[in-house]
Amino acid sequence: MLKNNITITRFVLLISATIFILFHYPFFKFVFSNVDYKSLNGVILIISLVILMLVVNAFMLYLIFFLSRAVGKVLLVMFFIINALAVYFVNTYGVIIDETMIGNILNTNYDESSSFFSIKLVLYVLLLGVLPSIYIIKVKIENVPAKKFLKTSSLTLLFIIVLAFANATNWLWIDKNSKRLGGLAMPWSYSVNTPLFYIHKYKKNKKEIILPNATIADNKKSVMVLVIGESARKQNFSLYGYSKNTNPLLSKIPNVFHFDATSSATYTTAGVKSILDHKDTGDLYEILPNYLYRNNVEVIWRTTNWGEPPVHIKDYQKRDDLKSNCAVNCDYDEVLLAGLKEQILASKKNKILIILHTSTSHGPTYSKKYPAQFETFKPVCNSVELGNCSHDELINAYDNTIVYTDYILSKVIEDLKELKEYNSAMMFVSDHGESLGEKNLYMHGVPLSIAPKEQYEIPFIVWISDSSKQLKPENNLTQHHVFHSVLHFLNIKSPVYDEQMNIFKN
Incomplete structure (x- = not known):
């Protein structure tokens, strides 16, 4: 039974464990898929990542809540709601919340974002976001003396550094997989990549660089129509040898x-x-x-x-x-x-x-992107949760687009x-x-390098x-x-x- 009064130390450990349990299945699923977990080094790496995830989240929350419990509660409620949304999209569409995905999210218009709405999304937000937030808002957190805070935070920081260096042999593996690991770690994926996106956007878009002047060489009447397609993949065009006649x-x-x-x-x-x-x-x-x-x-x-x-x-x-x-x-x-x-x-x-x-x-609502008379291939997927459709239904809906x-x-x-x-x-x-479901991935946005x-x-x-x-x-x-x-x-x-x-x- 959860207590209404709790010390800051116990609170941050409890919340860190909750974040770990609720939101880090995709992270460790990836780790287990890419590490030899039967070897001694693999076991050490996995245990170290578990401990590091728990301790780093607790350490950051400890710092925030010591400085301001009110601000800490607001941030935690935001983290749980956003974590719930992020994990829904990671689990449902296989996305990675890296800097490019943050750009996608921030540039998405209402029509596109509303197409992702589903009962499953609401349940994720309610169960993983709202319910923990109610406890966070109601609980009374007892602060610790400054001396104890400094001692605890110093020892924790030292422990994190020692653990990191103890895994020096695994740094190359971590660096190689940093995009996926960083894009699956909550709440670090979006809390780090969002400011990075804005920093890089500001640097890139300070001023449009004007190209040197051009000249029109003749008076012949010429018209070019450039059609920019959306999410069209080559392999589903029969012009390129696809077995179904989509062209x-x-x-x-x-x-x-x-x-x-x-x-x-x-x-x-x-x-x-x-x-x-x-x-x-x-x-x-x-x-x-x-x-x-x-x-x-x-x-x-x-x-x-x-x-x-x-x-x-x-x-x-x-x-x-x-x-x-x-x-x-x-x-x-x-x-x-x-x-x-x-x-x-x-x-x-x-x-x-x-x-x-x-x-x-553009997905996930492929079946709503064309008039009824173009539903050539049937049956089609009508769900925004693409993993719930059969492969044939999903492909049919996409092929109709x-x-x-x-x-x-x-x-x-x-x-x-x-x-x-x-x-x-x-x-x-x-x-x-x-x-379209290959390697359990849906839609787009995976970093180009992988x-x-x-x-x-x-x-x-x-x-x-x-x-x-x-x-x-x-x-x-x-x-x-x-x-x-x-x-x-x-x-x-x-x-x-x-x-x-x-x-x-x-």
């Missing part, structure tokens, strides 16, 4: 080409930035739409998604802006096509870049074919791939009109090929242009 329309259209490609990241913000960047860099250089708009190209951005770098153009249109001109399937990505051809024809400029940022294959993507791309091509005065092209590149191929092998599909330029026999493209290929197609001369990164023939 029934594109496969029949002349002048459609596909290339093997990889993404630069496994999450949207970094993936989209790479598609729009002129080279692989962590700096915020002027991105493709901003650069071309500043250099007198007509640039139109239409989006049902989020997560792009700052876009500085006149015609930036979101879903709600497009709905007024939409007649069919306006709650899906088809809204991006509403009045598209008419907007191109209304332009007074000869060079036009259209960017369509889709959201079609690819069928819908195929339709949208074919409609873009149909519109472009009608623009007889223009040299036209369409380029489809995904921001990243998607895991990500499975499903999360970074992406489709790179190109269509060109008969009068347009031909394509090089390229393969193994990157997302950075987009910037230079668009410049070449529109005949934009720039000091940053790299012919090696262009997919079109001269």
Whole structure:
């Protein structure tokens, strides 16, 4: 039975043990899967990690509660609620709460975040978050004298240092697996990675680095439609040899080409930035739409998604802006096509870049990302808890999003074919791939250094009109090929242009 009055020492030990029991199953599941736990060194490492986890959490809580019990209680309640949410996503989708995942979370919009809601999530929050918080709020904690505090904290710190050095032979293993270990340790995963995310974001985005001026080399009418896919993985496109016919329309259209490609990241913000960047860099250089708009190209951005770098153009249109001109399937990505051809024809400029940022294959609610008539493969997974669906149901739901993507791309091509005065092209590149239960991983966001191929092998599909330029026999493209290929197609001369990164023939 828990006491209403408890000393600070016993309290922090109790809370540390509770955090360990409730939230560290994923951490030690990973450890047991990657350590020879039958060997003496493996046993020592596991025991050391257990002790270290308990002692470090207790030590930090001891410091906080000695300084302020009120602040300590507020922080602990936050930790338990956030821990519950974090462990739900770790257990359900196999995610790792590292810096990149923190970026995903902080940049997620309401529509996307609400798609994760489930009864299981509520139970996690209530049982693992709210119930312990009630005890934390009600319990009376008795402080200790300063002398005892200094003695206890000094001995504890010394013990942590000794334990760390006693495991010096395991430092290499810990360093090798630091991303996963750090992303599964609660509450350290998010409490450390959140400030790191903001620090790095501030450093990267202090000021957009302007590229050198470009010039338009001719007056020929040219239009490029760049479609940025969401969570589309290459292996589920029949164009790439997938056994199910997920590309029934594109496969029949002349002048459609596909290339093997990889993404630069496994999450949207970094993936989209790479598609729009002129080279692989962590700096915020002027991105493709901003650069071309500043250099007198007509640039139109239409989006049902989020997560792009700052876009500085006149015609930036979101879903709600497009709905007024939409007649069919306006709650899906088809809204991006509403009045598209008419907007191109209304332009007074000869060079036009259209960017369509889709959201079609984003999970976990794959079955809600396409109209009913595109449910080609059945039965489908309708649960946000993807592990509760059979593998076939999950794959069917995802494959239907690819069928819908195929339709949208074919409609873009149909519109472009009608623009007889223009040299036209369409380029489809995904921001990243998607895991669908392989290795017990779902969706995306695993650090690229340890990500499975499903999360970074992406489709790179190109269509060109008969009068347009031909394509090089390229393969193994990157997302950075987009910037230079668009410049070449529109005949934009720039000091940053790299012919090696262009997919079109001269």
